[in-house]
Amino acid sequence: MARYVILRTAWAIPVLLIVTFLTFWAVKAATDPVQSYLRINPRATPEKVEQYKEAHGLVGSTPEQYVRWLGNFVTLDWGNSIKGNTPVWPDLKSALANSLVLGLTASFVGITIGLGIGIFSALRQYSKFDTLATGGAFVGISIPPFVSAVLLQVFFAILLTGWLNLDTPFLPVAGIYPPGQTEFDLGLRIKHMILPVTVIAIQIIATYSRYMRASLLDVKESEYMRTARSKGISERQVIARHAIRNAMIPIVTIAAIDIGAIVGGLIITERIFEYKGTGDFLLTALANGDFPQVMPLMFIIVASIIVFNLLADISYAWLDPRIRLG
């Protein structure tokens, strides 16, 4: 097991470096920091521009620039944004925190409900519930998140509010707090998160109920289930101890991969609900061509995907001995 972990980890490091280098190259070409600097500071003299390039490591070949940038990134010297000249880290930190709160809440809600539906479906295959759940999952996966988001907004902010004759929208459709609110308020925070969490959870419920159903049906066919039954264990125990546990193995790895994708995966939902997370941060930074803001976030996005993929592989090997021994 230790050997497996070391080998997989050793493989992940060059992959991380190569992918982030390509990202660095692409992001620099797509944001063009010097051009952005000139747009924000139109009267900068050529000397000023040279000075800026020098100070921000924008001289030399791309690999040289990348190594210099990586050095600064690792030592947490993230510099200032081009627009507004504000430090990158505090803004990025709060965006990361907001996205994680949203993503983890939605994942928890979505995975719990999804697994429940999946288990129930598989145990009663071809029942009415199963047909309904499978059809619902198909529809749920098909709905693009921005369509479900705007439909929820229309329903809760306009139609329902109109029918109930309310002065304010039934549920808030934008932001993390109402305008003006600066202090922490759990009730308001939850209220503002209901719609974004629903949008993300719809997709998660749909995918995980399908995964769980397929996985559990697979396990139900296996021979160790028959062995367990023939030992005289009650059906309940067979399901709980043997079937669901084994069916969970592939689900755990999929969940690990999905959680790694949270940092870069909530762009649409965050933009629609004006939720100040990494997606919103990224879109604004890209629109401003703000390379110093985009690149650290991109590195975190790529690193989180690679690390969680690694965790998924390791957990799979740990949970299923056939992988590491085979």
Place this chain on the structure above:
Amino acid sequence: MVDVAAPRALDPDLLVDEVEGLIVPSASPTRLAVRRYRRHRAAMVSTVALLVIAVACIAAPIIAPYGENEAVNVSEDSNLKAIHVPPNSQFWFGTDSIGRDLYSRILYGGQVSLFVGIASAISAGLIGTAIGAFAGFRGGRIDNVLMRGTDLFIGLPLLVVIIIMRLLPEKQPWAAAVLGEPGSKRLMITLISLVAWMTTARIVRGVVLSLKEKEFIEAARAIGARDKRIIVRHLVPNTIGPIVVAMTFIVAAAIILESTLSFLGFGLDPTQASWGYLLADSGTNIITKKWWLVLFPSLVLLATILCINFMGDGLRDALDPKQEQRVTG
């Protein structure tokens, strides 16, 4: 003997009886596939619905009551523009902020959305088929490298990748030359193809890998058939089903991607107002309670995507009967 069986075999709803298999002339695989498709009720309903939507969009110049960019007056003898009119008998889906008829705009917008979706699916399907077939047929190291690359690509957040690539042509002239001008259909189709080929590649590779071991390929090899003949005569006809299924799902995915990008402001230019573009102002429209401007485009988009996916599901049942339902994310 044939005389007895013929009338029964001609009845399309009648399945060939396995017991009578030797007596009844067997139906061709295509015939069987059509039968299976026709029994998939959701797919049949979707086919009809999608046809209606597609025909209406293509015939927009005839059907649409107003022009795509025509600001309509309140009445014949008035210069007042019909701004933000809620749905009524004259404007079925209402009008927008400068008095354009939303129903007409949705019909014209459908041309853009459907075109980009289908064109992207064809090009992504071709790229994926080529890479998957090559990897599967050659195997070994080439297969390993190609599939590692595919895995890596699948892991990256699609939308982030595509947005960054979308910005490239705006800053770099070489990218505009290679990928297409910013806001053009060509750029959009190129970008979507570049991120959407992976599923097809994986599927085709899997099918080719399993076919390679089949006896009929071995038999073909044994009688001296060359690689080219094996690929053209045996592998391609046997992979066409899964490829068509995969491409159908890519059409839906491409329409979603295009509309998402246009919605976020990274899509086509305003002269090509796709369904996603019509929704781009939904934030303002929701605050100002112009619900029709948000509701109708999103419902049309949703209906179209559901129809295509159900058709894909039906096609999978029809063309790919051995394959268990794959979980597609």
